[in-house]
Amino acid sequence: MIRVSKVLALAPKGLNKFIVTHTRCQATKAAANTVKTEKSEKKSTAKESQSFTMNIFRGHLQASQIFPYPEPLSEEQNETLKMLVDPIEKFFEEINDPVKNDENGSIDEKTLEALWSLGAFGLQVPQEYGGLGLNNTMYARCVDIVGYNDLGVGITLGAHQSIGFKGILLVGTPEQKEKYLPRVCDGKFAAFCLTEPSCGSDAGAIRSKAIKSKDGSHYVLNGSKIWISNGGLAEIMTVFAQVPITDPETGKTQDKVTAFIVERAFGGVSNGPPEKKMGIKCSNTAEVYFEDVKIPAENVLGGEGQGFKVAMNILNNGRFGMAAAMSGTQRYCIKKAVDHATQRIQFGKTIDNYGTIQEKIARMCILHYVTESLAYMISGNMDKGSQDYHLEAAISKCFGSESAWWVCDEAIQILGGMGYMKDTGLERVLRDLRIFRIFEGTNDILRLFVALTGIQYAGSHLKELQKAFRNPTANLGLIVEEAAKRATRAVGLSSPPNFIHLVHPSLADSATLCAKSIESFGQAIENSLIKYNKTIVDEQFVLNRLAQAAIDTYTMAAVLSRATLSASKNLPSAQHEILMAQTWCTEASSRVAYNLKVVQSGKHLDVFTKLSKISKNVCEAGDVIQLNPLGY
Template sequence: MIRASKFLWALNRPGLVKEISPAASRLQSTAAQPAASEREAQKAHKMSKKVEMNKSFVMNIFRGAAMTEQAIPYPSVLSDEQKETLEMLVDPTEKFFEECNDAAKNDAMEKVDDQTLEGLKELGAFGLQVPVEFGGVGLSNTQYARLVEIVGSHDLGVGITLGAHQSIGFKGILIAGNPEQKAKYLPKVASGEHMAAFALTEPSSGSDAGSIRSRAVLSEDGSHYVLNGSKIWISNGGLAEVFTVFAQTPITNPKTGVTKDKVTAFIVERAFGGVSHGLPEKKMGIKASNTAEVYFEDTKIPVENVLGGSGNGFKVAMEILNNGRFGMAAALSGTMRYSIKKALDFATSRMQFGQRIDSFGTIQEKLARMAMLHYVTESMAYMISSNMDSGSKDYHLEAAISKCFASEAAWTVTDEAIQVMGGMGFMKEAGLERVLRDLRIFRIFEGTNDILRLFVALTGEGTKRAKRAIGFTNGGTIEGIHPNLNESSLLLGRAIEAFGYTSEGLLMKHGKNIIGQQFLLNRLANASMDLYASLVVLSRASRSLTLNLSSADHEEKIARVWVNEASDRIQLNLTAVKSSVSEKNFSDLETIAKELCSNGDIIAERPLGI
């Protein structure tokens, strides 16, 4: 077991971690316009300003614009002091997971070993992003991503335990808490003395957070709320002492006097009373993490424990989830490294037909595609964390894409690693069957990939068409891409323009009814994911080529193949959105599904008729 006295001293040395200040730049007001009326001029100015201020690449491609400010050049935000801190953290963290944590044992016991938990507390792993003044390590998002990557490469069960605690469990206190709330709660959750959990999901409320039924009513004297309800599938639910809980509360509009229920976020302590939990759930994967139902019965919550203001719970929940999604991509890039290394070790030692199997084209294609998926995921994770550390507020669509992409890519990579290893990969001792089981949940929790795709498409469809393309040269390529990748840059530029026109045409055709066109929106979302993935790999590979890194040639090949194939997928998806054949297919698929649901079983007759 690593003892951490020197380690913690190093982490908490004054001056090692700098606070990241939010971006201070703001667009200046444009000159008054000689419009037909002052009201129309103000309205036009307000709309144009609102559009120009959003720096999200994904948001802007729905306008046919290439806003690359946050992506090119590939961001590098760590100061020398932050790099020094990170270097001091990486080796001890790697060593701890290699020597002190047994992922197979945790999986078999269906809990994280007590000694491992204590070791993680000593390492400071429970308060990585908590400011130093509150007893935490004070890491930036980018530093945090690098350590989360290590956890993801060793044990996703431990990763969920830590992530549920700090990425979402007490994250609301960090980003929406007032000074008193931070001072009261952060020191104990940062030390690991108190475990935290995020309590949103209910039996009748999954992706639709607004339909929750838990209810908190203000007492007559106005001193506290009384909470009743239950939450299901809560990570750390059976361990947590501090919960971020969401419940309906009656809110009266001061202007109209009308009272309506709105969701409010609360900081709830188990010590308040009336808090209990069920037995740990039996799950397919991440068995080491504690998942339980949590019950609240006449739980009294002091009014000072309202988080983010009464009636603002939905906003708080979305801020927490949006803020934490980049960490999932970082963790899963670590998981992919583990799976790829397993496959490479096997492929370069396994002999068949008198040759090593890595000499066969089928195996080579698998390995290369696994590496490409990892490269995209890793590039997304660190681009988004850097954007956040630079003070950007326009990263939510990119974070949603990174969660979808990473969770699906990690599944594919690990599945293919098992395939490369054949029967050995299927065996428990190889370690990949546990990883595959653990990975399955990532496409479901913290926003299902299906809902996040709709979130990306519908949010993007709410933008306005650009009057001019941004970020293009006269040749249609993206500015800032290395000359070696000019052809790929041109492909991306053309794809962005085509995407913008398709998005605009779809909105013009369906108007407000676009929300019901999920067959089309999913294709649009998939195309947007490929566009963003192409941008990040071109940006990262360009950086490597410019710096003449030893891996630059390798990265150039990855970027070129990725963009070539992504362009084809984008074209197919955009064609499907407009094609009459696809429209008929979607209609038939809808009917098939309705018939199945109406029948409650397979409809096609058995081939034998009996």
């Protein structure tokens, strides 16, 4: 049995250097965020999160943002959205030409004008500023359509509003909103400028600098940014730069990242030629240069020295949109594959009759169902006022981008040689998709973000127990409750979290699998904290497996919730959705069990050690080590 005292003795006293990295469009991007030890016991009590994913790191079920599946649209909003969907689909059918966009490496003026006329560049800007005023769920539906049709156009739109001017929308002053939001809805492109040659996932390495004038009226910005989406088009930019800030108490001056609203019209702003890319070729990507750019002091966005916070807020807020876009792309690939499979005859049958093709199509459809479920669950929760969605949004980005890549690849495989041909359209989609696992947070970094954020939350609970033991009389209930949990778990008498009552009866067994995964996951996190303490931040082999287990557990809950809603409404697709949810939970729960076994197995940890050594050997040699079998 694990003794409470042992847990408390070995628990980390706060993961003092906890790296949280995120990235922006067109490249890995990030901010290193330090989670500081609280200054007083009063402050050390962690805020209780409503996040499902955050809570599974404690082995707890927090169902408030899972069940019931969100339905945030009013009747009026539904009607508004339906009126918008038809024109957007008509635009892609009659005006936009994705093949031409790809070949030309740009979107022609006629197409851009049609997008501006549709209001597509100001979907979430309040109507008072000239936008359409859509909420997150309505926005997700529009992005879904764009993802189905042309990811290059999607990046042009997303770089503009999902990150380009999103900071103004989220944290801008009333004056900033009044000045800039009407302009970004009426022909002025926006861009998000964070990445530099010296920093990708380490945004702390930013070298662009803005010096405040002696009279405090303006800043002078110098520096450069790379891989900026809309960089050659943007007239209004959200730019991040180091600003020397003096602490009034200590008198010490330190550079801190600050966000600015920068206009090309300020002077000193220029850009390089469009980058030549693998995919999303029609989206403009360029280096942007700032030379003695004079920025008015009132254009500081979110407060001086608050740049990291602003950047993270922007990126976290927009990630669900990527899942929505990836959902649309998967649907496009599935349609291509199904059309071919139901018409292509081999050995006397259409190939959809063969088990190999059936498995491919079924798995493609399940991945699409999960991705779609994540996109609308997260956007729906945001629309209901949730502030605890950051881990779920990161998961949706990772899951959606990886699923879309796999679905497109399998669609090409089903089409065979035809799928490899340019005219089929899938090779363009595959090229376009590759960037989505990189930008707005590389999936590798986001997995670490999910794992470390959750572990920090779990560790804070152990600190609460430490505090309780300082005054056991006053906190006897907490101590006894925790001891009882551990004792029953140690002798196998504890029962996992139970939410069978929340799902459709046909999904009861699947809900049990998910609940067991939550319990096992919480125990694995605790064991990892005991074993590694604060050095857990360096155990990336372990962290990646924990993150994958978290992803599988959250996706199980999401599809259980959505399928339950469909069944309760008796939708025509309900039984089909139940089949997909059951299948996903069976396989996802098995992956969870395997990954949790791996992180606690000496045999597998030894494999991690060997992998590390292999990598180091090769990197030291600068090439593979072994000779060709012929010896030369």
